[in-house]
Amino acid sequence: MPFLLRLIAPIDRLSLALAGLLRWGVLxxxxxxxxxxLLRKTLDLGSNALLEGQWYLFAAVFLLGAGPVLLRNGHVRIDVLAQRFGLRVQALIDLLGLLLVVLPLCLLLIELSWPLFAEAWRSGEASANAGGLPRWPAWALLPLGFGLLALQTGAEALRRLAFLAGALPSPYAAAAAPAAGGPQP
Structure with missing residues (x-):
């Protein structure tokens, strides 16, 4: 168990660092x-590359930000039900949900999206719009985003398992306390 617990901190640091970068992506x-x-309305100039770049950035923030959201316990849940149980039952429910729903879904989506990315990369797929961007970076966001979410899911499952085994005081400490010296999502 101690070796597994040492895996949590680097994954958390990766998620927090990514969250810091994604802030800049939103901006x-x-x-x-x-x-x-402004270009369209004032100078009657348009750019498909700018428009598609904005879409790619939005997709990056959404897909790559799932892990940091999970780390901060900011994901959607039914708190009305969860708050009725003690921490141990909440941790058990979380553990089962992470292992039986989130992780298999991540792995399935990685498996399904990887061939799409690989084909776009191999073929040099580009936007059909004049001046558009290559498509492979957008396709790469799918397996990358779900891979990062799978990593954070593993860390969260280990955190809950360690709590249930008595090795950690609370599985929700990472969500409540800011990481020392790291960027905050």
């Missing part, structure tokens, strides 16, 4: 959107 997407709108 860049907003700036691209504003620039594209």
């Amino acid at each position: 860049l997407a907003v700036l691209l959107s504003a620039a594209n709108a």
Whole structure:
């Protein structure tokens, strides 16, 4: 168990670092959107590359941000039901959900999306729009995002398992306390 517990911290650090980068992705997407709108409305100039870049950034924030959201316990859940149980029952429910739903879904989506990315990479697939962007970066976000979510899912499952075994005081400490010296999502 101690070896497995040592895996949690690097995964958490990766998620927190990624969250810090994704903040900049949100800002860049907003700036691209504003620039594209201004160019279209004031100078009657449009750019499919700017528009698609904004879409890619939104997709990156959404797909790559799932792990940090899970780390911070910010995912959707039915708190009305969860708050009726003690921490041990909540941790057990979380553990079962992570192992029986989230992790298999991540693995399935990685398996299904990898061939799409590989084919787009191999063929050099590009947007059908004039001046559009290559498509492989967008396709790469799918297996990458679900891979990162699977990693954080594993860390969260280990955290709950360690709590249930008495090796950690609370599985929700990472969500409540900021990481020392790391970026905050």
